[in-house]
Amino acid sequence: MKQVFTLFLVLCLTLSTVGLAHANEKDKVKQELEKIQDDKSAIKKDLDQLDEEMKKNRDTIRAAEKEMIKIDKEVAEIEKKMEGIKKEEEHYKKLFKTRIRKLYQQGEVGYMVSLLESESFGQFLARFESIRLIAKRDHSLFYNYVRLREEKEKQKKELLKLRKEQEKITAKAEKAYKEMLEDAKKKKGKLSELENLEMIKEAEIRRINLKLIQSNQLSFPYEGGPMSWPSASKRVTSTFGMRSHPVSGGYRMHSGIDIGGSYNTPIYAAASGVVVESRTSVGYGWLIVIYHGNKDGTPLYTWYAHSYPNQVRVRPGDEVKRGQHISGIGSNGMSTGNHLHFEVRIGRNGQAVNPMSYLK
Ligand SMILES: [Zn+2]
Structure with a gap:
């Protein structure tokens, strides 16, 4: 022992x-x-x-x-x-x-x-x-x-x-x-x-x-303050919480907010951080995950979904600044129209929380 x-x-x-x-x-x-x-x-x-x-x-x-x-x-x-x-x-x-x-x-x-x-x-x-x-x-x-x-x-x-x-x-x-x-x-x-x-x-x-990232050692403190709005569009079309799913129809948890916008409306990093994932993903179409550091000792992440590959401007390992143009709004994956599905996740297990309480 x-x-x-x-x-x-x-x-x-x-x-x-x-x-x-x-x-x-x-x-x-x-x-x-x-x-x-x-x-x-x-x-x-x-x-x-x-x-x-x-x-x-x-x-x-x-x-x-x-x-x-x-x-x-x-x-x-x-x-x-x-x-x-x-x-x-x-x-x-x-x-x-x-x-x-x-x-x-x-x-x-x-x-x-x-x-x-x-x-x-x-x-x-x-x-x-x-x-x-x-x-x-x-x-x-x-x-x-x-x-x-x-x-x-x-x-x-x-x-x-x-x-x-x-x-x-x-x-x-x-x-x-x-x-x-x-x-x-x-x-x-x-x-x-x-x-x-x-x-x-x-x-x-x-x-x-x-x-x-690979050795699980990426760690730095969160830069502080509320997050910035993640898109040039401000139109929220679906909020966080339980809802009947627009595609499957079932009553399910909506793990983020949807921001509607025309094709290629810019998507911005909600805060400074490091891109930990940028890849195609079933359902999400394309998924970008940014680690923003630890807030009160808890890792803080944001997720951005539904872009098409040609719209994506970041790669895993990239450092991004708050407000940086990282992608464009699309309708890739399980989606009924052009929109950004935006999530805020906290902790090592990545628990989805209501993004509205993190945004300005
Ligand atoms: Zn959504």
């Missing part, structure tokens, strides 16, 4: 030591995982900021391009006007030249003849003067157009200067954008590296949890 007792003690010690070693290892991996997740959220924050700045750059480029289009239009208008002005300018220049030529040619030859033929010197002078006046008018019109053309040229030059400035703004924004794009690419690479590491660490934790 004494030997048996000793053996029992040794076994207990060994088991608890093994359990403790696993728990310590798990703590270490969990810390590493937390560090990875912190790094991940820091990078995500950086990426968000980069996104924001890139958006600003795009806006700057767009505004500059708009401005340039506006300037180009104005320049085109000025050029069109200038064409007209230049034509007028040419016209009056030619007229002026011709008249001046005439004035002097005829002044010397023709008007000398005119003078001789003139009945009076006054008549000659009048003729001479009228041509001189016309020439003067041509000349002043010509210069007016020259001035106008120069003014337009100056305007065009100023606009082109403005356009150059916009080009500079665009080039600068484009350069910054490219640099940020490069930076974002690097950060995204780092992020996916971290995501891989995260998966590895989660797998390690899952493996340790599975060992603890």
Whole structure:
């Protein structure tokens, strides 16, 4: 008897030591995982900021391009006007030249003849003067157009200067954008590296949890407070207690509550914990069981039923956080429509209790 007792003690010690070693290892991996997740959220924050700045750059480029289009239009208008002005300018220049030529040619030859033929010197002078006046008018019109053309040229030059400035703004924004794009690419690479590491660490934790579950040594205190509602749907279609079964028709105990919802309405973990089962099960269709730790020394579990396999997002050994999306509402198993069958079970024997007294 004494030997048996000793053996029992040794076994207990060994088991608890093994359990403790696993728990310590798990703590270490969990810390590493937390560090990875912190790094991940820091990078995500950086990426968000980069996104924001890139958006600003795009806006700057767009505004500059708009401005340039506006300037180009104005320049085109000025050029069109200038064409007209230049034509007028040419016209009056030619007229002026011709008249001046005439004035002097005829002044010397023709008007000398005119003078001789003139009945009076006054008549000659009048003729001479009228041509001189016309020439003067041509000349002043010509210069007016020259001035106008120069003014337009100056305007065009100023606009082109403005356009150059916009080009500079665009080039600068484009350069910054490219640099940020490069930076974002690097950060995204780092992020996916971290995501891989995260998966590895989660797998390690899952493996340790599975060992603890198999050796019946998974144990931690309940996080406290009431449980959270386990679905995005709040519609309770059947309560806990005795009822006539919707499928079998017999008067039977209903070990949980039913929450009706359309297909794939999210199912959430009611509290943080470890998934101890996630498997197909007759009647339940698919069954997910989460251990939430010990509350007042008693193990506390929640059960989630009727999902289809493709909706399930957790595996045995996974650590889940309160409110984590673990599956979707389905009608798999003994069920007459899409709903979540939710149970709260306590103790090592898993006695079903009324979930409503555990929920917020
Ligand atoms: Zn039910």
